[in-house]
Amino acid sequence: MSGRLLIVEDDPRLGPIMRDVLAASWETELRASAEAGIDAVLSHGYDAIIVDRRLPGMSGEELVRELRRRKVGTPILMLTALGELHDRVAGLDAGANDYLVKPFEFEELSARLRALTRDYTRPDEGVAIGSWTFHPLDQCIDSPYTGRVLLTEVEAAFLAVLAAEPERTFSREYLLSAVFPRGESPTTVETYVHYLRRKTDRDLIQTIRGSGYRLGTPA
Amino acid sequence: MSGRLLIVEDDPRLGPIMRDVLAASWETELRASAEAGIDAVLSHGYDAIIVDRRLPGMSGEELVRELRRRKVGTPILMLTALGELHDRVAGLDAGANDYLVKPFEFEELSARLRALTRDYTRPDEGVAIGSWTFHPLDQCIDSPYTGRVLLTEVEAAFLAVLAAEPERTFSREYLLSAVFPRGESPTTVETYVHYLRRKTDRDLIQTIRGSGYRLGTPA
DNA sequence: GGGCTTCCTCACGCTTCCCTCACGGCCCCG
DNA sequence: CGGGGCCGTGAGGGAAGCGTGAGGAAGCCC
8 A cells, every 4th residue: 555545536437447446556535626626635635646637617737736836745647638738738837747648557557656656765864844853763853952852653743744845834634634543633733733842942833823833934 | 947957868869959958948968878877867966867768788777777776866757769558667667757758849848857856845936015025825924124924814815815916906895895705894904904014014005095905016 | 560651632721813993193175 | 274084093802713731541661
């Protein structure tokens, strides 16, 4: 199982087929409209997304643009019946990472997904967060001033999610589903923000009132 | 100029053409064999690599595999005359990030390179308002002089409406119905103009007496 | 088994924000 | 120059969102 995959496809035949075929190697989820897709991404988080270019209402391209605008960095593969050059260019420039023309073979789709989600840079050196250095594998975080602080498993997982995309603001629901797979109480998020802030410093995690939390120093 | 690009291509006609065409947006370098390509990568570092699948001696696929084995994470686009499915799958599984079949159009090659090297984590540029830069999603506004100011939800929504059409003068009623869906008191508009002016500077929003408000830069 | 850490829930209290209102100043017109 | 409509500004009530401490349940190590 390579991770979580979202498919945004309104074709009532192709959608379910893709979902079922790819279910062999992915935890797949299917949505039939761009709006539903955005909702899903913002509240759950995926490792890859397949988007049909032609969707009822908001198009696949607009969907991609909206997600990129919201700083969602998840790899996106765009799917289309149109093989024209300018369509492909437009799709890629909207923010898609790859482009596949229908009809396609599932084996190629699988290979492209694998290529998109491969992670070549698994840093062991740690991630910089403000003046701190976070070591996900060692579950600790260093400061040049106050030294090293050990984190618990959940604290480290929580911070890792935020650190994966430092510029992005994560909603409460996203964090909840990303860190706590079973539906925990929403206030748990606040508690762990509190723990991390107490262990490090108050400004490590920023509150965006009404939206969620994000890392670091906007000032 | 998007960065440094390495082309590994032995075709004495196609290689130089690619190098010259892509030189418009990349600092390009050309190598004619896999071995020379590996040398170049290990000693220089690039932001993207184009590899022909068919090369004299060591193949493009082996080249990719070797680079990945050495933990080189640079995005690689593979190029080939072979359009067969199993070739494409093999190329991607070797570690290439994308695959383009000859003959191709340069515009698509460019678009795919752009897609491969795009950095989603860089902060978006925001909307310019006078000397300020407004970031709707982050709910903040930057000034080169006084730094960043955080806005509340309603303040940001209010400013977003004005910024959508910077040249337009918005009536009080329009702003009221656009920002405050339920019919709020008309003076609320004045209050939020006031909040925004206090947080930024007096000239950010201009009063058009008898008509409404518009964004700065009067002339 | 006892004491410790960790994980998660809950409820109280506080901060922040939203919106209203009333007063006072400014501008333009008569 | 005086008056009336417009607009700016400060204070404040109410509510939503968030922070924080206490505490119970479960696992771990002695």
